[in-house]
Amino acid sequence: MQSIIEKNNDFIFLLFKEMEKDNLGYIYRGRFTQEITDNILLLSESKLEKEEQSSKTKKRVYSILVECLQNITRHQDDTGDESHESLGYFVLQKKSDKYYITTGNLIDKNNIDYIEKLIAKVNSLEKEELKAYYKEILEEGHFSQKGGAGLGLIDMAKKSGSKLQYYFRDISDAFSYFYLHTVPTLEEGQDKSLNPQHSLESIVNIHLKLNDNNVLLVFNGLLNQEGLMGILSSLEGQMMGSATLKKKVYYVVVEMLQNIVKHGLNPTQELNANPGIFILAEKDDQYHILTGNFINTSHVNELKTKLDTVNDMSNDQLDQLFNKSLFDFENDNSKKAGLGIIDLKIKSNNQLSYFIHPVNNEYSFFSMECIIHFQ
Amino acid sequence: MDKYFISESEDTPRIEFDPENKLFEISGRSLPENAIGFYESVLIWLDNYSKAPLEMTVMNFKLEYFNTSSAKQIAKILLLLEKMAEKGQRVIINWFYHKEDTDMYASGNRFSKLISLNFSFIEL
Numbered sequence: 001m002q003s004i005i006e007k008n009n010d011f012i013f014l015l016f017k018e019m020e021k022d023n024l025g026y027i028y029r030g031r032f033t034q035e036i037t038d039n040i041l042l043l044s045e046s047k048l049e050k051e052e053q054s055s056k057t058k059k060r061v062y063s064i065l066v067e068c069l070q071n072i073t074r075h076q077d078d079t080g081d082e083s084h085e086s087l088g089y090f091v092l093q094k095k096s097d098k099y100y101i102t103t104g105n106l107i108d109k110n111n112i113d114y115i116e117k118l119i120a121k122v123n124s125l126e127k128e129e130l131k132a133y134y135k136e137i138l139e140e141g142h143f144s145q146k147g148g149a150g151l152g153l154i155d156m157a158k159k160s161g162s163k164l165q166y167y168f169r170d171i172s173d174a175f176s177y178f179y180l181h182t183v184p185t186l187e188e189g190q191d192k193s194l195n196p197q198h199s200l201e202s203i204v205n206i207h208l209k210l211n212d213n214n215v216l217l218v219f220n221g222l223l224n225q226e227g228l229m230g231i232l233s234s235l236e237g238q239m240m241g242s243a244t245l246k247k248k249v250y251y252v253v254v255e256m257l258q259n260i261v262k263h264g265l266n267p268t269q270e271l272n273a274n275p276g277i278f279i280l281a282e283k284d285d286q287y288h289i290l291t292g293n294f295i296n297t298s299h300v301n302e303l304k305t306k307l308d309t310v311n312d313m314s315n316d317q318l319d320q321l322f323n324k325s326l327f328d329f330e331n332d333n334s335k336k337a338g339l340g341i342i343d344l345k346i347k348s349n350n351q352l353s354y355f356i357h358p359v360n361n362e363y364s365f366f367s368m369e370c371i372i373h374f375q
Numbered sequence: 376m377d378k379y380f381i382s383e384s385e386d387t388p389r390i391e392f393d394p395e396n397k398l399f400e401i402s403g404r405s406l407p408e409n410a411i412g413f414y415e416s417v418l419i420w421l422d423n424y425s426k427a428p429l430e431m432t433v434m435n436f437k438l439e440y441f442n443t444s445s446a447k448q449i450a451k452i453l454l455l456l457e458k459m460a461e462k463g464q465r466v467i468i469n470w471f472y473h474k475e476d477t478d479m480y481a482s483g484n485r486f487s488k489l490i491s492l493n494f495s496f497i498e499l
Contacts, residue, residue, distance in 0.1 A: 339443040
């Protein structure tokens with residue numbers, strides 16, 4: 001029942017800050033089914049299509065993503081562990097023309113030794129040697145009984161052209177959580193040295209925070225209408241539950257994201273889009289939909305009044321206000337709550353939690369949460 | 376009168392107003408960033424049509440989804456049709472919805488209570 005914001009006021013702002021620091025763009029945490037894998041690929045593809053000029057780079061990054069996602073899908077069922085640690089983890093980020101890809105999955109501790117040795121071996125080989133080694137392993141067929149764990153790793157290193165980084169997080173006597181991190185070499189002559197372990201550490205820390213709140217999906221970045229449409233199509237494929245529930249979540253997500261697109265603020269004013277974060281979590285048979293964005297500090301009181309008013313209303317009062325607002329075509333800049341906020345309250349049938357974190361005199365960070373019960 | 380046609384996009388509906396074939400239909404998804412801008416030409420066309428309409432106008436709403444800013448524009452369309460009816464023209468609204476989409480049914484139901492027009496609810 002409890003809202004994530006009420007439990008931890010600054011959850012979204014801190015996550016936003018931490019993700020911004022490392023340019024983290026997209027995180028998925030959950031079961032990796034074929035449908036979800038396809039969806040992540042589709043989304044990444046459209047992201048690449050928009051942002052990447054070189055078709056060689058697009059192809060390269062895409063093929064590595066396919067390999068990474070297959071690795072998670074292949075190994076997630078190994079353990080039979082039902083805890084939340086059994087969920088897979090996928091992170092995509094882009095920093096100054098480089099892509100950072102991280103995957104995570106639970107593994108049996110008995111495999112750690114094998115994996116560490118394999119990564120050490122793979123990282124010691126040059127491009128041509130790696131190809132030869134791949135062929136050798138393939139022909140000999142003595143890769144792991146786990147269905148080609150070894151081969152997958154070698155293939156990833158081959159496609160990535162960079163060293164693989166990894167980290168094992170201790171879970172229990174029997175299991176560890178295995179993170180694999182790589183930054184594909186996209187141009188010949190690019191610096192191939194190991195990336196600072198720091199970036200993987202930060203990804204592990206974020207994972208722990210997401211685990212605590214059972215977050216399934218995070219998008220962070222500049223939001224415009226186009227980005228919103230991308231999030232929506234990805235959401236459609238990744239949600240569980242009845243058609244009615246999915247539709248309800250869809251309604252709420254559209255209104256919350258369009259609020260950012262229309263009323264958000266871009267402190268740098270560089271691009272025609274607003275920085276924002278979108279989070280979908282699942283807890284106690286409820287979906288928690290959270291957003292965060294910058295707003296003008298001068299608008300804070302007005303916004304608070306709107307939300308408090310709507311939160312204090314009975315269903316009948318809300319209904320009447322909705323009808324009034326629906327036919328109020330001059331309402332756009334008034335101090336009254338807009339149709340969007342009223343609709344969020346009606347659709348979710350829950351209090352809208354929010355928190356405002358002052359950043360400086362000019363702007364503040366506004367986070368908001370909408371809860372939808374499974375029915 | 377010339378027909379009005381816009382094909383469907385990712386975030387805007389398909390709209391076909393064709394008096395010659397007695398077809399008036401809005402279908403698909405409506406969640407544009409700027410709903411006022413998108414519906415402006417639709418409302419201008421309808422306003423012109425309302426000056427010399429058919430004996431009977433049947434408007435089909437076959438929407439899968441619309442955001443709140445589109446809801447206001449749909450309200451404007453319905454108000455225009457309501458005015459036509461007040462002048463003695465026959466206007467019927469067919470509101471289509473999927474059985475599991477209770478929110479879409481509720482939206483139509485809300486409009487039917489606020490606008491004096493004949494609404495039929497049709498399950499898809």
